[in-house]
Amino acid sequence: MATQQRQIVVSDGIDCHAKHADKNIVKMMRRALTKNNLADQIELVRAGCLSLCEFEPVVIVYPEGIVYSHVTASDVEAIVKEHLVAGTPVERLIAPENELRSERIPAIDNIPFFKDQVRIALRNCGMIDPENIDEYIAVQGYKALAKVLTTMTPDQVIDEMKKSGLRGRGGGGFPTGNKWEFAAKQDNTVKYMICNGDEGDPGAFMDRSVLESDPHSVLEAMTIGGYAIGSHQGFIYVRAEYPVAVERLQLAIEQARTYGLLGDNILGTGFAFDIDIRLGAGAFVCGEETALINSIEGKRGMPNPKPPFPAVSGLWGKPTVINNVETLASIPPIFLRGADWFSSIGTERSKGTKVFALGGNINHTGLVEVPMGTTLRQVIFDIGGGIPKGKKFKAVQTGGPSGGCITEEFLDTPIEYDTLIKLGSMMGSGGMIIMDEDTCMVDVARFYLDFTKDESCGKCSPCRIGTVRLLEILEKITMGKGTMDDLDALRNLGEQIKVASLCGLGQTAPNPVLSTLNYFYDEYVAHVVEKRCPAGVCKSLVHYEIDAQACKGCGVCAKNCPVEAITGEIKSAHLIDDDLCIRCGTCADVCNFDAVATH
């Protein structure tokens, strides 16, 4: 075989599947390479998600590291002919929007989106073929496991974990080393190691990305954990909504068994450990440890009171450690490069890096991994590229349904577990939804409560009944029927639900309401007193009006109005009958002159 001089990486996450990147681009690329007699000289890798969602499908050409974004079928031919054959990068195909470019033809490491990132958990995502264990091994995969099994005692492994300062990335932020230590101390021959891949926060997708793009790193870390606590059986609990992740995990487990990296005698050391997959079935509460355990046992996913903690009595009453996907993916590098290296990244109380899923009204949606202590402003504006269409930043929501909204004045806060809690939000699993001036904060609170009300398991009444009551009040306000007493009621009720609920779901469910009440009180008051939605989102409070100056009298709005609420002569200003109007917004959408205003 000829020496391969170049490598082409095609990203292949679910987002890319949606755009047909998957087999089509890979297939076309392979065909084009063969046609040009390059198939032997260039390695084609179908890699996982590079998390540059906004720009995918992405094709990267190494060794230069040149990134082609939004690659279409016709582009493939051009890339092969002009870049690979003739040797000139196809400038017109490199991020045409100019958003990824800091220089004329940037290499991947110089792209603003990647420049400020430190990728530990995502180190292999988009870089290797997730369906090929050899590619993982080639990037030092399973080397940490070999080191642990052959040179360290379980106690030393736990000490190293404690020294690294790694805290749980799923939301709780509990130190991973301590968790392992509790379970290790239990005198029991049967213990379990569980990977929590029940990524429930709507807006977070880093776990999916890791499981789809680098499944072996999770298997390796679970095996290390199993050795440390004395467990021989692991379970990965993953959402049924992630079929690609499930498929690749299954494949990865089979490959690891074949290679002797899972099974009865791992790497010939005599240590036995195996992993099974369990599918979730769509219940947010199953992200809570004890609820997840009940679900694996085949029961309804309802939480139990703690103590006893799972590390003492968990799955089938045995000591159990539950670690989140991102936490696990961070572990192999800790053993390869040392706890001191890891703890040198980040801040005093939050070590290492954290992955955030940037979404909502932001230019670069995707996953970013930054050192703890990076400010919100850096993440949103430097890496995320700011707010699209020149709109104004209004708030960033972190922590999903358990978190809160943070305003402009706090954007320079370094991101840490504790600072976010102080701001009335939380790290959560790392969802970061950016909201611009067109977002109504009362509606956002209502949205989250609608979610937690649905997802409350019903076991304890503060959560079961309280979330419904909170939602009812919020709906009343968005309908323009709220009173000032309702605002007090929201606050009182919210505080009580927080202290009285059984598990994390209820204890944090009021956060979206309380934090928006705190930072956007004026907006609530506008809904209640003036019966006005400043952002123009709450339909009952929105009124459409045609600006007589801007209206050209073309009649398009009247023609499209489904309820014939618009009248007017051609070439003269039209008028909307507010009583007939159903506030569908069609007139504003179809107007070519921006003459329809909402207020």
Add this chain to the structure above:
Amino acid sequence: MGQVELRTEKETCCGGLERRERVLKAIERHRHVRGALIPVLHDIQDMFGYLPEEALTLVSEQMQIAMAEIYGVATFYSFFSLEPKGEHVIRVCLGTACYVKGSQAVLDKLSEQLAIPVGKTTPDGKFTLEAMRCLGACGLAPVLAIEDHVHGKLLPDDATKILDLYR
């Protein structure tokens, strides 16, 4: 009721010998798995698109689990359905990223186009319209999924075009 009859005719569950065999096989496959109820329910839903009562009765007998408990589990998880679904299940993501980018309007438009409320199936059994919580494709918000196929960056007017693909 149209779609129920249509389904029953097409997918007779455990009265049909072959289908009964398949359910039994699914149970057998998990015979030695602890906490096998949920994996078995997943398999059955994969086969029929929902959990037919006759199949659950069979599970109850074979696995020695009370019907009440099975019903409790089946109704707790939003992924399981006790009602037959349409030929195509349209799931519109109402995760935060999609919601902020206007997925509610897409869902409303689909509901209007199909003339069914969210959660229901068209009388011809062709489409079921559902709202779902985060597909994890936030980079493409707003998105919807039909079977395993994701459509992203939607505007309400795309609803008609997408429906046409499946009509």
